[in-house]
Amino acid sequence: MTDPAPLQRWAVRIEYDGRDFVGWQRQTTGLSVQQVLEEAASRLASGRTVASITAGRTDAGVHATGQVAHLDFPAEVRLNASVVRDALNFHMKPHPVVVLDARSVDLSWNARFSAIRRAYRYRILNRRSPPALDDGRVWLVKRPLDAEAMGHAARYLLGRHDFTSFRASACQAKSPLRTLDRLDVSRSGEDIIIVAEARSFLHHQVRNMVGTLKLVGEGRWPPARVGEALAACDRRAAGPTSPPDGLYLTAVGYDPDPFVT
Amino acid sequence: MTDPAPLQRWAVRIEYDGRDFVGWQRQTTGLSVQQVLEEAASRLASGRTVASITAGRTDAGVHATGQVAHLDFPAEVRLNASVVRDALNFHMKPHPVVVLDARSVDLSWNARFSAIRRAYRYRILNRRSPPALDDGRVWLVKRPLDAEAMGHAARYLLGRHDFTSFRASACQAKSPLRTLDRLDVSRSGEDIIIVAEARSFLHHQVRNMVGTLKLVGEGRWPPARVGEALAACDRRAAGPTSPPDGLYLTAVGYDPDPFVT
Numbered sequence: 001m002t003d004p005a006p007l008q009r010w011a012v013r014i015e016y017d018g019r020d021f022v023g024w025q026r027q028t029t030g031l032s033v034q035q036v037l038e039e040a041a042s043r044l045a046s047g048r049t050v051a052s053i054t055a056g057r058t059d060a061g062v063h064a065t066g067q068v069a070h071l072d073f074p075a076e077v078r079l080n081a082s083v084v085r086d087a088l089n090f091h092m093k094p095h096p097v098v099v100l101d102a103r104s105v106d107l108s109w110n111a112r113f114s115a116i117r118r119a120y121r122y123r124i125l126n127r128r129s130p131p132a133l134d135d136g137r138v139w140l141v142k143r144p145l146d147a148e149a150m151g152h153a154a155r156y157l158l159g160r161h162d163f164t165s166f167r168a169s170a171c172q173a174k175s176p177l178r179t180l181d182r183l184d185v186s187r188s189g190e191d192i193i194i195v196a197e198a199r200s201f202l203h204h205q206v207r208n209m210v211g212t213l214k215l216v217g218e219g220r221w222p223p224a225r226v227g228e229a230l231a232a233c234d235r236r237a238a239g240p241t242s243p244p245d246g247l248y249l250t251a252v253g254y255d256p257d258p259f260v261t
Numbered sequence: 262m263t264d265p266a267p268l269q270r271w272a273v274r275i276e277y278d279g280r281d282f283v284g285w286q287r288q289t290t291g292l293s294v295q296q297v298l299e300e301a302a303s304r305l306a307s308g309r310t311v312a313s314i315t316a317g318r319t320d321a322g323v324h325a326t327g328q329v330a331h332l333d334f335p336a337e338v339r340l341n342a343s344v345v346r347d348a349l350n351f352h353m354k355p356h357p358v359v360v361l362d363a364r365s366v367d368l369s370w371n372a373r374f375s376a377i378r379r380a381y382r383y384r385i386l387n388r389r390s391p392p393a394l395d396d397g398r399v400w401l402v403k404r405p406l407d408a409e410a411m412g413h414a415a416r417y418l419l420g421r422h423d424f425t426s427f428r429a430s431a432c433q434a435k436s437p438l439r440t441l442d443r444l445d446v447s448r449s450g451e452d453i454i455i456v457a458e459a460r461s462f463l464h465h466q467v468r469n470m471v472g473t474l475k476l477v478g479e480g481r482w483p484p485a486r487v488g489e490a491l492a493a494c495d496r497r498a499a500g501p502t503s504p505p506d507g508l509y510l511t512a513v514g515y516d517p518d519p520f521v522t
Contacts, residue, residue, distance in 0.1 A: 015393040063394060089390055098393040129350055132276040132359040133324060133398075 006075035010084050011105045011258045012037075014067040017096035018244065019136040023060040024067075033058075033067075033097055040091035041071050044084070048074055055115045055252040059204075061244030063137065066100075066119075068252040068259075070111040079104075103258040116199055117181075117253030122210045123246045124192040138191075139210075139246035145217030147192050151185040153216040154194075156227035157209060158183060163202050164233040166212070168241075171203035176233075178202060185213065192217070204241055212239030267336035271345050272366045272519045273298075275328040278357035279505065280397040284321040285328075294319075294328075294358055301352035302332050305345070309335055316376045316513040320465075322505030324398065327361075327380075327512040329520075331372040340365075364519040377460055378442075378514030381467045384507045385453040385475070399452075400471075400507035406478030408453050412446040414477040415455075417488035418470060419444060424463050425494040427473070429502075432464035437494075439463060446474065453478070465502055473500030 014037070022030040034052060041050035054069040073079060084102035092098065125131050125138040126145045157166075160179040167176055182197035194213065196206050212229060215221040221239075229238040275298070283291040295313060302311035315330040334340060345363035353359065386392050386399040387406050418427075421440040428437055443458035455474065457467050473490060476482040482500075490499040 015390070017394050065394065085390065096393045096396065098390045100388070100390050127361070129276070129346065129359045129361050132357045133278050133326065135357065137394075 007072040007107065008075050008077070008079065009105050009107050009109065010071045010073065010079065011103045011109065011111060012069055012071060012084065012088070012099045013101040013259055014064060014069060015098050015100055016064050016067065017137075018058060018061045018063040020096055021060060023062070024054055024057045031095075033064075034069075036092050036095045036097050037069065037071070037088070040088045041073065043091045044079070044087050045073050045077050053111050055111045056118055056249050058247075058249055059244050061136070062247045062249065064249040065121075066251040067249050068111050068115070068254075070105065070109070072107075101259055103261075105258050109254075109258065111252075114254050115252050116255055117197060117251070118200060118249070119182075119195065119197045119251040119253070120201070120206045121248045121250045122194040122196070122206060122242070123248070124194070124210075124214070125190055125246075126187075126192050127190045136245050139243050141192075141214060141217075143218050145187075145192055145214065146219065147185050147187040147217065149219070149223055150192070150194075150213045150217040153213055153221075153223035153226040154183040154185055154209075156223070157230060161230055162233050163205055163230070165229050165235055165238040166205050166208040167202040167235065168204035168208070169235065173202055176202060178205070183209065207242045207244065207247060208235075208238055208240075210246070211242040214242065215239045268333040268368065269336050269338070269340065270366050270368050270370065271332050271334065271340065272364045272370065272372060273330055273332060273345065273349070273360045274362040274520055275325060275330060276359050276361055277325050277328065278398075279319060279322045279324040281357055282321060284323070285315055285318045292356075294325075297353050297356045297358050298330065298332070298349070301349045302334065304352045305340070305348050306334050306338050314372050316372045317379055317510050319508075319510055320505050322397070323508045323510065325510040326382075328510050329372050329376070329513040329515075331366065331370070333368075362520055364522075366519050370515075370519065372513075375515050376513050377516055378458060378512075379461060379510070380443075380456065380458045380512040380514070381462070382509045382511045383455040383457070383467060383471045383503070384509070385455070385471075386451060386507075387448075387453050388451045397506050400504050402453075402475060402478075404479050406448075406453055406475065407480065408446050408448040408478065410480070410484055411453070411455075411474045411478040414474055414482070414484035414487040415444040415446055415470075417484070418491060422491055423494050424466055424491070426490050426496055426499040427466050427469040428463040428496065429465035429469070430496065434463055437463065439466070444470065468503045468505065468508060469496075469499055469501075471507070472503040475503065476500045 081102045085099045088099045123138045164176040184195045342363045346360045349360045425437040445456045
């Protein structure tokens with residue numbers, strides 16, 4: 001038996017435009033962010049395979065301004081933080097994926113399992129005209145939305161609950177229990193911004209919560225019905241899944257945070 | 262001699278992504294925003310020609326979130342504000358141009374000559390990594406910029422001056438005198454936002470001011486040198502023209518404003 005080749009682990013903070021991809025994870029159906037990142041890393045490692053693990057496996061069409069992943073390079077490749085960032089960015093061109101920051105981490109550190117917080121932002125464009133500048137980046141809702149009512153409804157979801165009603169049928173998590181720490185709704189001109197934070201989320205949880213809050217914003221649901229939908233523990237009791245276009249993974253939290261020195 | 266056909270004039274507020282266009286004005290070299298708008302308007306007028314006049318003839322690559330133009334339709338076409346907005350948006354698809362609002366105006370009202378104020382926003386992305394989400398929408402400046410020094414320098418340009426030093430050689434304005442009412446510089450995270458307001462601007466004036474302020478932000482120019490460049494009345498005394506990517510025409514002011522009812 002031989003020991004595995006020694007590795008060095010790098011944490012990277014990443015921004016991407018989800019429109020061009022089948023999602024984070026490799027698929028046979030098209031290009032993924034993971035493939036773009038790992039192929040660029042492999043170029044840095046003279047063609048050897050470099051595997052990655054990510055904090056959040058975003059769906060097709062979902063964007064990120066603060067995704068985090070780690071990459072395992074062969075130990076003998078000479079790297080530093082600027083080289084990892086700039087060389088990965090060079091090799092990922094022209095794909096809309098960039099590394100914002102890179103940090104050397106211990107092999108015990110894991111982008112997914114060390115994460116203690118995920119933050120998402122969802123952007124609704126609330127007006128009659130479609131977006132000329134932000135097509136694929138927002139959810140266009142033409143009927144006027146009451147952000148205050150949506151914010152009131154959001155409070156029913158805060159805390160530790162069984163989120164079965166807001167969970168995709170394909171969700172592979174063992175438990176439907178999650179603790180939602182933040183779900184804020186605010187209006188800024190024609191934009192409705194929803195910020196969600198938790199240690200972790202179920203599959204489609206943010207998009208299902210947003211799709212449900214939109215029913216409240218339109219006046220079709222009273223805010224209290226969101227609490228009833230949660231209590232029902234039945235996906236059919238909540239609203240539809242909002243499109244991926246408006247969703248951004250904005251931050252992943254660690255303690256200690258390798259990106260804060 | 263016959264009278265010209267009677268017309269009805271509509272003011273439209275427009276958003277567009279400048280990346281796809283040769284600029285506002287029709288050119289033989291490619292597609293312009295004007296052509297997309299006028300061809301859509303012509304469809305509404307059963308194929309008859311509809312001419313437009315705009316408040317700001319933006320250059321290739323420059324964006325707008327609040328451009329204003331007027332369109333002269335034959336008087337007998339039955340129109341109302343929702344029809345003008347929604348039908349133009351339908352016919353302009355899939356081009357990244359949308360009408361946000363439409364208002365019926367007198368034939369004495371002119372989108373260009375009635376305008377008393379133009380507002381532009383310029384967005385610099387100040388970080389090492391290129392933009393994944395905003396390629397073509399920002400000017401990437403990698404060296405750290407001192408926004409405070411830029412704001413101090415900007416004050417030398419406020420007021421009524423001969424702006425020859427900040428004027429494109431191709432500028433067709435009769436006088437180089439302009440009154441700059443606002444030139445604010447602020448930082449928001451990795452963004453440097455510059456807001457400029459005046460009754461009117463010379464050709465490339467905003468981009469030349471931004472290109473000059475960037476030299477101050479990098480520490481290559483002391484702020485006072487911007488005042489000296491202005492006083493020189495010589496284009497070679499000021500800094501280079503910043504790229505169109507970061508520039509947005511955000512608002513055009515009128516008194517009374519047809520869009521404020």
